[in-house]
Amino acid sequence: MLIDLHTHSYPKSDDSFVAVDDLIDQAKACKLDGICLTDHDVFWTVDEIRELCRRHQFLVLPGCEINTDTGHALVFGLERYEFGLHKPPFLWEKVREKGGVIIAAHPYRRRFLEEPGREPQAREEMLERACADGFFQLCDAIEGINGRGTVLENKFAQDLGHRLGAKMTGGSDSHRAHQMGTAATRFEKKVTGLEDLIRELRAGRFRAEELAQQETAANSGSGT
Incomplete structure (x- = not known):
């Protein structure tokens, strides 16, 4: 099964430009x-x-x-927001209480800069710093392909995932309808609901897939 694990809709995400019904129609298309x-x-x-x-x-x-x-986290298993979830240890504690999962979203952010990152030594130093970031130890997986990330950003995320020995997901991070269909996660077994999703993520029976050539950063549009 091919599921996009990272999408945004308006008005729940105020930086999104697509209503949820249009988002779903585009996903089906x-x-x-x-x-x-x-x-x-x-x-x-x-x-x-x-x-x-x-x-x-x-x-x-x-x-x-x-x-x-220390970064954005895709969370599955919680039902409501409460104060303190912006603190990674507290977030981890609450997600574990509910038996959920945490995925590090676009892990290259705050950790990779493209221009200095084109130089091998500078890139290696960025990777080493990212590997030492305790945030990733609290995550069940990291997002290896983000549909709005550049080729270099996603390559950094994938190299980070390999070094951490982490499973990697894919998601479009769509904030506009046309951004849907760029990346998703392929599951080995059928997923019919949230419990199935969490079980398969915890079991590691999935892989990230790029579905379309990524846009350049200049054309990827607004949104976080």
């Missing part, structure tokens, strides 16, 4: 099997997700992108 709604620091309710699945006859899964002090 891109031949995806499902999407996760990971709006910024806000959660979809069970009833909202159930209604979207019913209305579109399509797999829609709830998640959230949490902005932490």
Whole structure:
């Protein structure tokens, strides 16, 4: 199954330019099997997700992108935001209490700069610093392919994942309809709901897939 684990919709994400119904229609047009709604620091309710699945006859899964002090995290298993989730240890504790998972979103951010990163020694130093970042030890996987990342940024994320021995996911990070269908995660087994998703992520039965050539940073549009 091919599922986009990283999407944003308006108005729950105020930096998104696409309504959730249009986002789902685009996902279906891109031949995806499902999407996760990971709006910024806000959660979809069970009833909202159930209604979207019913209305579109399509797999829609709830998640959230949490902005932490050391990076953004895609979180599955929590139901609401509470103060303190911006602190990675507290976030990890709450997610573990619920049996959920944490994925480091676009891990190259704050850690990789393209211009100095083109020089091998500077890039190596950036990789070493990233590997020593305790944030990644709290994550179950890292996002190896982000649909809005550049080729160099995603290569850095993948090299980081290999060095950490981490499983890697893919997601479009779409904030506009046309950004859907750039990257997703291929699951070995069928996923029919959130419990299945969490089980398969924890089991590591997935891989990141690039679906379309990435846009340049200048054309990737707004959004975090």
